[in-house]
Amino acid sequence: MSTEMRIPFHQALPKVELHAHLNASISSITMEKLILQKPHLNIQHNMTMIRKGQTRIFEECFEMFKVIHQLTDSVEHIFMVTKDVIKEFAADGVKYLELRSTPREEKSTAMTKKSYVEAVLEAIRQCKQEDVDIDVRFLLSIDRRGGPTVAMETVKLAEEFFISSDGLVVGMDLSGDPAVEHAKNFIAPLHAARNIGLKLAVHMAEIPNKHEEWEMFLGLPPDRIGHGTFLHPEAGGSDQLVDIIKKRQIPIELCLTSNVKGQTVPSYSGHHFQYWYNCGHPCVLCTDGKGVFATNVSQEYQIAESSFSLSKAQIWELSYQSINYIFAPENVKSDLRSHWNDLKPGLFNQS
Structure with missing residues (x-):
């Protein structure tokens, strides 16, 4: 293979993505397609922001959510953006993807949470x-x-699809503004989901000084932690919390670019990835929202390599170990490991 034809290492690397919010993963290309279909929304004045990509600043990232909400108000558009998002992740070398989204209803288009x-x-x-x-x-x-009432309704909906989707629905995510509602209001719905057989991914410690809430969530415990930004002692957490997480080996979904752009960490090199990785704790690199934060999984691995002085072998192992943390059954994990090992020789023989 000629040098020109070679796929860059991080893109050729087979990858897992476990923390991808559907709406936040919509690319600017898909957004522009939707805007053309909805001229009445007069979103043209936002086009500069949509096209800014990696130069998009914090405030603009969150302004994007308002635009996306307007653009994805029908079953047809949810279907279209989901297909686009899946194909874009596949083009980036992601071999296993867990998408997450809050079911939404829209009376103007007759979209129900179930049809969503x-x-x-x-x-x-x-x-x-x-x-x-x-x-x-x-x-x-x-x-x-x-x-909590809507939360329990979502659990009931998840149960219906957990039974009928032939293994496509594997879990539940708790997310949204961490400053609203207390953890205690969601413990019962999350326990109900666990009892059904659904796996639990819980956003935790995205903002500081909520130790009581974190202890409640860890009492479940979740099957994976989203972000976990302020859990470790250096960020205001505690050794006790860390000990619980380590003892239970709860994997942490780490989103480098999202946290830097969201200003919850000071820099890439100051990201809490390093704390958990140096502990030998289960970590998985994720995007959070590849569209809004203008990144992809390959880029997240590249950033981790350069920011934390990781070798290509360490990057490979980080990706390979991520298979352990997926919510699909053991036979799927086994197939993915075989696929990774099939691809490994070609990846390291490129240079």
Whole structure:
């Protein structure tokens, strides 16, 4: 293979993505397609922000969510963006993807929460039928802003699809504004989800000084922790919390670019990835939202390599170990490990 034809190492590296919010993963290309279909929304004045990509600043990242909400208000559009997102992750070398999203209803288009989930699952199935080289699963998200009643409704919906989706729905995510509602309001819904057989991914410690809440969540315990920014002692957490997480070997979903752009960490080199990685704790690199934060999984691995002086062998191992933390069954993990090992010689023989 000529030098010109070689795929860069981080893109050729087979990868897992376990923390990808659907709406936040919509690319600017997909957004522009949607904008053309919705001229009445008059979103043209936001085009500069949408096209800024990696230069998009913190405030603009969160302004993007408002635009996305306007653009994804029907079953047809949820289906379209899901397919686009899946294909873009596949093009980046992601072989296993867990998407997550809060079911949404929109009276103006007759979209219900159930039809929202059905649209996502149909997009996943169609990508598989089209032989897109990626295994995709789905987590229904509980948005903290909805409160405990809506949370329990989401659990019931998840149960329905957990039974009927032939393994596509594998878990639940708790996310949303960490400053609203207390953890205690979500413990019962999360326990109910666990009792059904759903795995739990819980956003934790995205803002500091909520030790009581973190202890409640760790009492579940979650199957994975999202972000975990302020859990370790150097960030205001505690040795006791860290000991619980280490003892239970709860993997942490780490989103470098999202945290830097969201200003919850000072820099890439100051990211808490280093603390957990140096402990030998289960870590998985994720994007959070590849569209809004203008990144991809390959870029996150590249940033980790340069920021923390990791070798290509360490990057490979980080990706390979991520398979252990997926919510799909053991036979899927086994197949992925075989796939990784098949690809490994070609990856390291490039240079």
